[in-house]
Amino acid sequence: MFVDKAKIYVKGGDGGDGLVAFRREKYVPEGGPGGGDGGDGGDVIFRVDEGLRTLVDFRYQKHFKAKRGEKGRNKCQHGANADDMVVRVPPGTLVIDDDTGEIVADLTRHQQEVVVAKGGRGGRGNMRFATAKNTAPEIAENGEEGQERWVVLELKVMADVGLVGFPSVGKSTLLSVVSAATPKIGAYHFTTITPNLGVVDLGEGRSFVMADLPGLIEGASQGIGLGHEFLRHVERTRIIVHVVDMAGTEGRDPYEDWKKINEEIKLYNAKLEERPQVIVANKMDIPEAEENLAAFRKQMEEDGKSIEIFPISAVTKGGIQPLLYRVADMLDAIPDAPLLEEVQEVEERKVYRMEKKNEYDNDFVIRRENDVFVVESPSIEKLMKRTNFTTEEGVLRFARILRNMGIDKALRERGAVDGQTIRLNDYEFEFVEKS
Structure with missing residues (x-):
């Protein structure tokens, strides 16, 4: 089951309460306060695990609460801090605060981490409140509550190559031929309703990940036909392989198909227009395809477009090898990092603030x-x-x-x-x- 969106509740652990206690050693009269501080609550941390490919785990577990810190102990002993709760997520996970819509993190690298709900501080024990005037205070603080929030997780598939195009143009068939993936294939629209991933191995240590993305239709950028659900996966691909039914088996013009899908991708995110693209002219084993391909090339020339076209037949496997080697060469020339500026790396940062004399602001x-x-x-x-x-x-x-x-x-x-x-x-x- 492929799940690419989930809403979950996270809560950091509460801090442990401070303790009111006094020293009672036999030969230490009026020993003074001995109540220790409470331990800090655990954080809820999201960590990327490259072995995961879906958010299906969050379909069955939606609440994640870290443990609270231990209470303070006598003899001035500090309560134990609670362990952090580490939640594994697949690469390509976008974490969004459900209340504010703020992007908390964009997790793309293996072992990358972000704290999504910070644990509360432990309360201070009465040993912290001893003064010259009050040598035996009976004051202790309660532990601070941990941060809590609802977050939305959105998965954008991390793949080197993304197959896009109208439904039933042969994307799934192509993926099944060039990799060991076994996507569902059928002679009807939207056979593929979730992304399928496959590893294309060219030998000699050359390989790449290809994603068969669900078919797009006109109006996808406005959400028609689950357009937004499909288009967001295109953002993470380094190369777009645009599959066109060159035989026009459903009565559509191949060139118009190509233009419409490109327009939907552009409307969804203008930066995707700059993404490297190749055109795959599929179904060349059908007689009408040659004539349509000639017309396709002529219209591209008239419009001033210069994108490489690879005539293939996914059914007979003709013309596939030149396509794969060209895609591999293009990938070698592109940096590994995601191309969109929207991808925000979570970096270690230290923030320095001026220390206040008063712990509490006059913000009433x-x-x-x-x-x-x-x-x-x-x-x-x-x-x-x-x-x-x-x-x-x-x-x-x-x-x-x-x-x-x-x-x-x-x-x-x-x-x-x-x-x-x-x-x-x-x-x-x-x-x-x-x-």
Whole structure:
């Protein structure tokens, strides 16, 4: 089964909670805090495996969640970090964020990796909060939640040569003759509905991968006949082999067929017009083909086109060897890297940022809903998830951070008074003037 599109859910592991604990050695009175930090959650990583050719695995498993970090331990021991979850994908996989439409990564090389959902940091244990004034703090942070998102995977077949053309022009027959591939062949349209790959071996260490792409029709660039599903596979091929039914067995003009398919490819992606192309004049074993080929060459000459034409018969195997050797020579002259600028390599990058004195940004917004003041802030939301509200010291620390961010002052300026209700996310607090 060939699957070239999938939508999956990924979530990085949550960080482990920090621990509140104290040293209790026999001969160490008032030993102080000994709660360790929680471990970091695991990342979800996509890694390219050149042994895969389809996204069929994601048809049956759609949720990928990394493990959470371990909780902090006593005696100041750090909880273990969780292992990363590595998900194997085939080369040519495009990873797209489902909410924003942003391209997360374009994975083309074997063993290439990208982190698609980062794990959360572990919470700090109470040993981290010891100060000269508070030598025995009972504060510990909760672990940070791991990143979660829905992503769409699109597979664009990685092949050296792509066979394109109208349905029933002989693409599948040609692939079956030149390789060990066994595509479905039938005397009706759209026999091929998914790409088929085959390795063409010319001997002497020369070989290349050929893809039989599903037949295109007029209007494919607008999605007619699943056009977009088929055309995206053309983007990764280094050479386009355009197969034309030169005998016109279905009553169409071969030259018009060639022009229409080229136009659809151009409308889908203008850069594909620059892709090297050869024309395969198939079904030359039929009497009408010779006359049509002469007319085809004449029309190309009148239009100023100069693309090589190889007359063949996929059924009798006539003329195939010169075609294959010419394609191999062309491939030798083309760089191995994909030709489109849209292919984005995922590289190792280091980003340097200025360290802030305050861990939390002053990025809050205050609005009023009747008698309730609503405070919205990504930093506060993050702080609340990491704060343990079951301890008095945790609540006091939370209030102190809000005051340092300037939220108390801003609320007073907006008219907040003693007893006023303040809403932060799903929590409601009572505003109290500090005496």
